[in-house]
Amino acid sequence: MAKYKPKYTSQDKGVTAKKHLGQHFLKDDTVAVRIADCLTYKGYDQVLEIGPGTGVLTKHVLRKNIKVTALELDSESVEYLTTSFPIEHAGLVNDKTFAVIEADFLKKDLSDIYGDRSYAIIGNFPYNISTQIVFKTIENREHIPEFGGMFQKEVAQRICAPHGSKTYGILSVLAQAYYHAEYIFTVGPEVFNPPPRVDSGVLLLTRKEDYDQLPCSYAKLRQVVKLAFQQRRKTLRNSLKTMNLPDGMREKEIFNLRPEQISVPMFVELVQEIEALES
Numbered sequence: 001m002a003k004y005k006p007k008y009t010s011q012d013k014g015v016t017a018k019k020h021l022g023q024h025f026l027k028d029d030t031v032a033v034r035i036a037d038c039l040t041y042k043g044y045d046q047v048l049e050i051g052p053g054t055g056v057l058t059k060h061v062l063r064k065n066i067k068v069t070a071l072e073l074d075s076e077s078v079e080y081l082t083t084s085f086p087i088e089h090a091g092l093v094n095d096k097t098f099a100v101i102e103a104d105f106l107k108k109d110l111s112d113i114y115g116d117r118s119y120a121i122i123g124n125f126p127y128n129i130s131t132q133i134v135f136k137t138i139e140n141r142e143h144i145p146e147f148g149g150m151f152q153k154e155v156a157q158r159i160c161a162p163h164g165s166k167t168y169g170i171l172s173v174l175a176q177a178y179y180h181a182e183y184i185f186t187v188g189p190e191v192f193n194p195p196p197r198v199d200s201g202v203l204l205l206t207r208k209e210d211y212d213q214l215p216c217s218y219a220k221l222r223q224v225v226k227l228a229f230q231q232r233r234k235t236l237r238n239s240l241k242t243m244n245l246p247d248g249m250r251e252k253e254i255f256n257l258r259p260e261q262i263s264v265p266m267f268v269e270l271v272q273e274i275e276a277l278e279s
Contacts, residue, residue, distance in 0.1 A: 157201060180205070249277070
């Protein structure tokens with residue numbers, strides 16, 4: 001006899017959590033309020049919510065008197081958000097405050113929505129694409145001064161980890177090169193339907209004032225950091241061997257260090273030197 005697999009429906013709203021989309025619907029209003037409160041809502045007048053599901057977080061962001069655009073891939077959620085949700089929250093929802101777009105965040109050209117305007121990103125992010133969401137946010141950093149939301153706890157901790165930490169890695173360096181990263185609070189599985197098998201963590205990324213003055217390109221920084229952490233137990237002298245750097249550079253003290261020992265400013269300075277050699 002086949003093992004019974006329950007279907008999890010979010011608060012009887014007719015939206016079923018789908019495993020292939022990594023959906024775990026937030027059902028706790030207290031947690032939703034705390035996530036909504038992590039943004040400052042300053043320096044922009046619109047918020048993009050990724051994966052709103054049944055709007056548990058959405059309604060609390062709308063109460064901040066800011067326009068929310070919900071980007072949702074699940075057609076059941078889209079149907080609910082465009083039909084029932086506006087009726088249930090008629091005092092908050094109208095054409096000027098809320099819009100729903102059925103699309104994949106990772107494939108969507110965000111300039112189609114906002115042009116050159118600034119906006120924040122918020123969400124209870126699907127765990128299976130959460131790191132890609134951060135990378136895309138960094139690539140669009142010119143328009144995104146704030147980013148807040150829920151991740152698998154270990155991913156949130158990794159993004160916020162300082163150098164020297166065992167969890168410090170590619171995400172840590174790239175996010176912290178452009179944003180101040182703050183781990184806000186931990187959330188247990190019980191606030192979700194269905195409950196995940198891990199704890200979750202909420203973080204806030206606040207863009208640095210000098211984010212556009214980094215003396216190296218994002219593409220080269222990402223290349224170097226990725227190479228370094230692919231062999232995190234080795235020193236840079238070994239992990240960056242394929243870059244064929246000059247022997248004189250490879251004798252510098254930084255090449256005796258493993259990647260988790262190298263701070264974000266040290267990585268930036270190294271990449272700046274590498275780009276200068278290549279120019």
